[in-house]
Amino acid sequence: MRAARSGTKDGLERTRMAVLRKVTFLQRRDSPGDSEEEDTGFLEVTVSDLRHPPPELGPAPQGLSPQQVLRRHILGSIVQSERSYVDSLKRILQDYRKPLLEMEPKVLSARKCQVVFFRLKEILQCHSMFQIALASRVAEWDSNEKIGDLFVASFSKSMVLDVYSDYVNNFTTAMSLIKKACLTKPAFLDFLKKRQMASADRVTLYGLMVKPIQRFPQFILLLQDMLKNTPRGHADRLALQLALTELETLAEKLNEQKRVADQLAEMQQLSKSISDRSSLNKVLGSGQRQLLLCETLTETVYGDRGQLLKSKERKVFLLSDLLVCANVNFRGQLEISNLVPLGPKYVLKWSSALPQVQVVEVGQDSGDKDGAATAATAATAGHRRHDKVYLGPPRLFQELQDLQKDLAVVEQITLLVSTLHGTYQNLNMAVAQDWCLALQRMMKVKEEEIHSANKCRLRLLLPGKPDKSGRPISVMVVFITPSPLSKISWVNRLHLAKIGLRDENQPGWLCPDEDRKSRAPFWCPILCCHIPAFSSKALDLQVRSAPTSCLLGVIWVLHPLSLCIHDFWEQNHKSHSRGAGKSRN
Template sequence: MKAARSGTKDGLERTKIAVMRKVPFLQRKDQLEEEDDAGYLDVAVSEVKHPPPQLSPMPEGLTSQQVVRRHILSSIIQSERSYLESLRRILQEYHRPLMEAEPRILSPRKIRPIFYRIREITQCHAMFQIALASRVAEWDSSEKIGDLFVASFSKSMVLDVYSEYVNNFTNAMALIKKACLSKPAFLEFLKKKQASSIDRITLYGLMVKPIQRFPQFILLLQDMLKNTSKGHVDRLPLQLALTELEMLAEKLNEQKRVADQIAETQQLARTVSDRLLSKQLNSEQGSLVLCETLIEMVFGERGQVLKSKERKVFLFDDVLICANINVKGPPDISSLVPIGPKYTIKWSAPLQLVQVVEVGLEAPQGKDTKFQHCASKRPSTVCTSAQNKTSKWFWAPPRLYQELQELQHDLSVVEEVTLLVGTLQGTYQNLNTTVAQDWCLALQRLIRIKEEQIQSANKCRLRLQVPGRPDKSGRPVSFMVVFNTANPLSKISWVNRLHLAKIALREENSPGWLCGEDEDRSISPFWYPLLACHMPVFASICHSLLHH
């Protein structure tokens, strides 16, 4: 209607269609949004005209591979039937009763975002089930299923619908949680629906199924491909179908991850008391680079672990934030929908002042603070510029370093003993050069094992030197934070992302055509190459010319 009022050709065509459909021009905005929903047409699929797929009895004389493929096809049929039934339950047992309830439990304006794109997903799979029934009916003559998946799920419409559902999923769960807290009638409605269902599955359990659907398809088709010979007519279509579904699942997983990170950032911003930091988190100019739950380790003076606790670490393009995780929530609500963790900031630091400290290397020296590396018995975790330069650090794991030092000390002593044993003039049964050399070999073997243990521990250990608040005299203070990552690749990812993010903050990597202060402009959505270092191009040529 907006286009019709503007007098465009497209608006005229839309107006004609609206008149043919007898759509009144004076409607509320939410009614228009409901009818004109991305071109969606709700087509009723009758199970009388289109019965669900049914596999015929197994004929005789099938090979073992054909029998296995029929069983996998039966699993696909049952899985799809169960999935479609779950989608219809969402619409029939939750969406429709909420929309028709008198008095209102929730307003339609709040109901629609919760069930966003469920109808469209149901429609896609209703169409897929019709095609699947046709293919199953001719299975014994064709034994082909891969091309059906390619034709059904390679359409852009499927990706668009699922993408919008996945992007909205975190928001939908937040709306359900908020409605449970503010509307007791809605909470009671969800409890009754769960109690009356046969499987006692919650609304969340039903709504998470679209997110799990394509990974389930991939597993089933992988099994089908394993039991399809190389010369089979279905092998290439199955490979194409797996490629399509894996690409689709990867895109959806990435979108879900980004949506979850945005939601976590927004939740974190609501708990910030610092205005400047809150402005940074809420600003569209800043972006989240990496976000992960890490284990913070605190060590004692003997190298023992005093405390370990989960922290959520947020790496933005200009600030690093460590947050406490609080997962407590009302038990009656958390049983129906995941509450999700709440975060409170423990510390934050400008990214340019954060340093990664690797074991075996001296800590990076700044203008104000100095750190040196060694395994020490001093249990200090804070260092100021006024500290003695010989003050050493536990870089962790301290206990392993201490044990390694003790072994190295014992080896040096045994080597001296070996030299002294060689000067003995008499012959003794258990005191000779051979026995002493065996001692040395045994200690060397223990040292190698200890070094391997240290190396293995360090592969998952991330050490950061973080600036703290100045002390009473105004001197800068820094402290060391040690995190355990889930695996070595995670640590490598953190080190690399921190390094690249700091490089991106340099002046030479701030293009002049990107103006963050200009509200009318938006930052370009592409990544531009980072300048890591300056390399003189003409200096060597000029130098050689001067000498010639």
């Protein structure tokens, strides 16, 4: 016990001294900029090009099959792309980071440099180790032809995911800091331009720093080509499949983190752009709103005869309880945008609460309960026929209406032709019927064009300002989505978000905050109904009714159709309770 205690004290003292000496592997942080000195939690390994030269594929031996020759070409592409990638990482650290840290007077502080170049040294270390192992595999390629297990061993480690995740999550912040420094510090902008002009390929700092995000998709494409040209039964085939699985999983995780980081940046940019509107800014600043979807859509406005009046790109944000539309305004100097992409500045156009937003689809009946579709149709062009709402492009619909009128006239002409007693050239029943068939075919083609155009046309009915009499007026807004799948995504997300806002889908629990105030949790599950597990009345029931009550208390339904199941259970529960009360009396 004494030895154990002394050993523990000795180890504690050594750890304390190591911390005072700032030993790097004992210190770890999860975010950049925590201190002036960069502390990454990794041992820095210096790889000498003399002791470990880059991998290089030698000449091909004689007697190789066409498939083996093709595999050698793919291996050469892997070697060449990895060498170029490592050189790009070194250029960032040597041509940009090091001069910025050594520059006097400093144009970028050490803390900001750490934020901009966060985790790049660790990424370079990972790929330097991979390059050493790759060189050995390339040297013995003609004897065993195996490379899949090298990718598995090199990129399945958790530290690779950690450093790339940190880099991807920090990328938007780093680009924002570079953009701000370019706008506010001419010396920094001049430094970036000189470095770009001094390089042989004229690649900007942004072009170099985006390569780590693109690296794993490049690896996946190369290994897919290698797997296609690896025959069944080959010793490397299973390892290549495992390597592809590892890399695709890693790329998917990084893509998801990049998507979340981009959405957060979009929310911050939107909040900055509408800072003068205090009410909406408070809504965006609160932690209860989530960004579900944002995309650049084209808003179109048509005239009464179907002519296109105006068309402009809008940025549409779907929040958990709000739909926001903003104008996209790209402002900035052209020379800065060539060095680093300038983010758009948003100008709020309108916002509407989700419960008041309605999606109007093709063929919707005009006799809706609230008359929304009728008001929308009257507001746009008044296109109605046989109590149906045609929601295609107005020009196409006008052409369809003209064909319908012509068909009605031709049908009347056909009836008159049938009453003729004489025989006349080009004026008989056969010719009249051909006219009718031709007009019907043209109407069918026009309806298909309208249907095809509506696949990318998103129509939203929004509440407008009331008229002079105080009656509410609905306003139709028409967006053109980039693809039919995009429209389907918008319709589905809007529908699910509106379901999540129903009273029965609000969370039935509260999270106590540090100041002893209750607030709703940040992530609310989309449910259909929830019932308290226990109540005062349930305690008076007999034991035989307890399983039903408990079952009702723990059912959390996830599908809208389960409302019927809930009603069925509730009715049975009430009838069972009444039966239990009668038996008790």
